[in-house]
Amino acid sequence: MKIFIITDLEGASGVYQFDQTRDKQSPLFREAAGYLMDDIAAVVRGLRESGANEIIVLDGHGGGRTFIPHLMVVGAKYLTGSVPHQKWGLDKKCAGLIMLGYHAMCGTKDGVLNHTQSSRLEARYWYNGVESGEIAQGAIYAGHFNVPAIMVSGDEATCREARSFLGKHCVTVAVKKGITREGALLYPFEETRKALYEGAKRAVAAIPFCKPYKLRMPIRAKREGFVFDQCPSQTRLVTSECKITDTSNYAWQSTPTIEPKTLR
Numbered sequence: 001m002k003i004f005i006i007t008d009l010e011g012a013s014g015v016y017q018f019d020q021t022r023d024k025q026s027p028l029f030r031e032a033a034g035y036l037m038d039d040i041a042a043v044v045r046g047l048r049e050s051g052a053n054e055i056i057v058l059d060g061h062g063g064g065r066t067f068i069p070h071l072m073v074v075g076a077k078y079l080t081g082s083v084p085h086q087k088w089g090l091d092k093k094c095a096g097l098i099m100l101g102y103h104a105m106c107g108t109k110d111g112v113l114n115h116t117q118s119s120r121l122e123a124r125y126w127y128n129g130v131e132s133g134e135i136a137q138g139a140i141y142a143g144h145f146n147v148p149a150i151m152v153s154g155d156e157a158t159c160r161e162a163r164s165f166l167g168k169h170c171v172t173v174a175v176k177k178g179i180t181r182e183g184a185l186l187y188p189f190e191e192t193r194k195a196l197y198e199g200a201k202r203a204v205a206a207i208p209f210c211k212p213y214k215l216r217m218p219i220r221a222k223r224e225g226f227v228f229d230q231c232p233s234q235t236r237l238v239t240s241e242c243k244i245t246d247t248s249n250y251a252w253q254s255t256p257t258i259e260p261k262t263l264r
Contacts, residue, residue: 003094004089006100011175013175018182041073098153108133110155111157124223125223135161135162137253140247141250141253155174169210
């Protein structure tokens with residue numbers, strides 16, 4: 001049984017401010033990365049005990065370089081750095097996708113560190129008329145390979161969003177509760193790691209009931225975000241639209257802009 005895990009950093013245990021997630025050389029970032037590694041370890045242990053014999057963990061935060069090698073637990077393989085999208089390892093052989101350390105979409109009032117792709121540009125995305133965040137984006141990509149999302153972790157708003165897009169059978173694990181965009185009610189690490197471990201075991205049991213998340217093709221995509229020119233007074237809110245005809249390459253969702261095209 002092969003399980004693929006995509007990680008983000010904003011939804012990890014103990015993370016609640018952007019200063020923990022942006023500057024990869026800062027002590028705050030390295031500390032937060034350590035929190036994520038312990039979250040990963042709890043999930044890997046739960047998956048292994050439930051029969052997963054191949055686990056691939058992708059460093060999905062800001063182009064990689066978040067993982068700390070000496071904190072990698074036995075039982076999984078870890079992808080980080082500049083990894084070509086087509087070689088990430090998420091394929092039809094996977095039994096399920098886990099999105100670990102995720103966050104709610106841009107504009108979610110009780111979503112700590114909420115954003116979609118870029119918090120600096122305040123980007124928002126719509127697919128076939130439905131506003132969607134990174135949870136839906138990850139699930140669409142997996143759906144191309146007929147792989148269901150079986151578990152999502154983050155704050156309570158993230159879990160609520162996951163259930164609304166992926167259904168009741170996808171296991172959700174809340175490791176904190178968002179109060180404001182950079183304020184949260186944190187839960188003790190001992191509790192969150194236990195919840196992640198148990199959630200991973202429940203996720204394996206839920207595989208037969210989870211279905212791949214797919215949208216009608218071609219996907220009508222719209223992106224809205226700020227463009228910063230020479231000075232702050234020239235900041236513009238730009239909306240662009242296009243059709244997505246191929247979701248097999250992860251780049252369609254992670255690119256900072258969607259090039260304007262005529263919708264037919």
